Amino acid sequence: MTQPRKRIPVTIVTGFLGAGKSTLLNRILKDPAMKDAAVIINEFGDVGIDHLLVETSGDSIIELSDGCLCCTVRGELIDTLASLMDGMQTGRVRPLQRIVIETTGLADPAPVMQSVMGNPIIAANFELDGVVTVVDAVNGLQTLDNHLEALKQVAVADRLVISKALLAEEVALVKLRERLRMLNPRARLIDADMPEAGSVAMLVNGLYDPATKVADVARWLGEENDHDHDHHHDEHDHEDDHHRDSHGHDHHHHDVNRHGEDIRSFSIVHDRPIDPAALEMFIDLLRSAHGERLLRMKAIVCVAGDPDRPVVLHGVQNVFHPPARLAAWPDPADRRTRMVLITRDLPEAFVTDLFDAFTGTPRIDRPDRAALEDNPLAIPGFKA
Numbered sequence: 235m236t237q238p239r240k241r242i243p244v245t246i247v248t249g250f251l252g253a254g255k256s257t258l259l260n261r262i263l264k265d266p267a268m269k270d271a272a273v274i275i276n277e278f279g280d281v282g283i284d285h286l287l288v289e290t291s292g293d294s295i296i297e298l299s300d301g302c303l304c305c306t307v308r309g310e311l312i313d314t315l316a317s318l319m320d321g322m323q324t325g326r327v328r329p330l331q332r333i334v335i336e337t338t339g340l341a342d343p344a345p346v347m348q349s350v351m352g353n354p355i356i357a358a359n360f361e362l363d364g365v366v367t368v369v370d371a372v373n374g375l376q377t378l379d380n381h382l383e384a385l386k387q388v389a390v391a392d393r394l395v396i397s398k399a400l401l402a403e404e405v406a407l408v409k410l411r412e413r414l415r416m417l418n419p420r421a422r423l424i425d426a427d428m429p430e431a432g433s434v435a436m437l438v439n440g441l442y443d444p445a446t447k448v449a450d451v452a453r454w455l456g457e458e459n460d461h462d463h464d465h466h467h468d469e470h471d472h473e474d475d476h477h478r479d480s481h482g483h484d485h486h487h488h489d490v491n492r493h494g495e496d497i498r499s500f501s502i503v504h505d506r507p508i509d510p511a512a513l514e515m516f517i518d519l520l521r522s523a524h525g526e527r528l529l530r531m532k533a534i535v536c537v538a539g540d541p542d543r544p545v546v547l548h549g550v551q552n553v554f555h556p557p558a559r560l561a562a563w564p565d566p567a568d569r570r571t572r573m574v575l576i577t578r579d580l581p582e583a584f585v586t587d588l589f590d591a592f593t594g595t596p597r598i599d600r601p602d603r604a605a606l607e608d609n610p611l612a613i614p615g616f617k618a
């Protein structure tokens with residue numbers, strides 16, 4: 235297991251074509267706290283870095299006039315991260331505190347996220363801190379209607395920044411906010427016009443709060459932003475939306491299906507330690523059978539045998555960070571396993587049934603763990 239706090243945080247800034255990614259990033263780069271950051275511009279088409287004030291220095295790594303390192307990548311993000319790592323080790327590149335990757339507007343963010351998580355050498359040195367997605371207030375709704383990439387960019391975000399708000403009609407802005415809340419209730423929603431949008435704090439979304447150096451699980455899981463969550467707790471007549479069952483865990487979801495997009499955000503909370511083998515099987519089955527539908531998963535898990543040191547899981551589709559163990563629970567009074575999942579075309583019930591099967595919660599008409607281990611094909615949709 236790796237210790238995430240020694241790794242260099244990587245934040246991905248995404249958003250559709252012309253949404254305002256570079257504008258936002260240029261503002262953030264003026265924050266003195268960004269002086270030891272490197273910016274990687276992940277362009278796949280024509281390279282366009284002239285919107286940044288840069289001085290070329292020979293290779294693809296460019297020293298920005300304000301001290302940031304900047305490089306433009308046409309393909310292999312992994313190579314670039316590895317070469318930055320190598321540069322730091324050999325003294326060619328000064329020690330970096332943060333990496334920011336600006337994606338091209340048309341990109342599905344998943345492969346970019348996976349480049350940070352999936353390669354063992356990269357994952358040993360870097361961690362995906364978070365995803366900041368810029369949404370244009372003028373064109374945002376239409377873009378979400380027409381482009382799956384834009385939907386995915388919003389769905390996986392830790393923060394959503396609305397740009398060009400002053401140029402949009404008030405009604406359109408209200409609709410856009412509603413839509414974003416539906417698609418991603420846990421992301422913080424910020425106006426690009428607000429001063430905080432221009433600070434390094436925008437890029438800090440990871441498990442570790444750099445100020446305190448301790449794990450901030452509630453922020454990482456987005457619990458503090460999920461206002462609907464509190465709402466449902468109070469509303470006893472919404473049994474379908476939120477229920478706590480008699481087996482010690484509760485499920486909560488946001489169903490966006492009625493809006494024509496089957497992107498769901500839901501959580502699983504479980505208050506008993508989980509057998510590590512069962513946890514591994516659950517994750518393996520989920521990602522091997524339905525990886526591409528699992529847009530993102532974050533979890534803090536109480537594992538049987540070592541319940542005092544929670545395991546942190548973070549995955550994008552079928553690629554996960556190597557699991558990390560925290561030295562202790564951030565709040566010793568709350569040792570519940572909490573998982574947050576964002577899925578596309580993958581019903582919540584499928585995931586929760588699978589979880590129940592592995593955690594020993596019996597359900598009528600569902601395969602239990604023994605049956606699944608004997609015959610994984612018993613799971614609908616599983617392909618060996």
Ligand SMILES: Nc1nc2c(ncn2[C@@H]2O[C@H](COP(=O)(O)OP(=O)(O)OP(=O)(O)O)[C@@H](O)[C@H]2O)c(=O)[nH]1
Nearest residue numbers: 250251252253254255256257258339397398399426
């Ligand atoms: N009024 C206003 N204009 C903005 C804002 N953000 C971006 N713009 C303008 O929108 C245009 C596109 O902004 P960029 O920052 O280049 O957008 P981008 O997402 O980096 O664009 P690509 O890299 O081409 O995908 C520019 O003309 C910006 O000046 C904003 O918050 N308000």
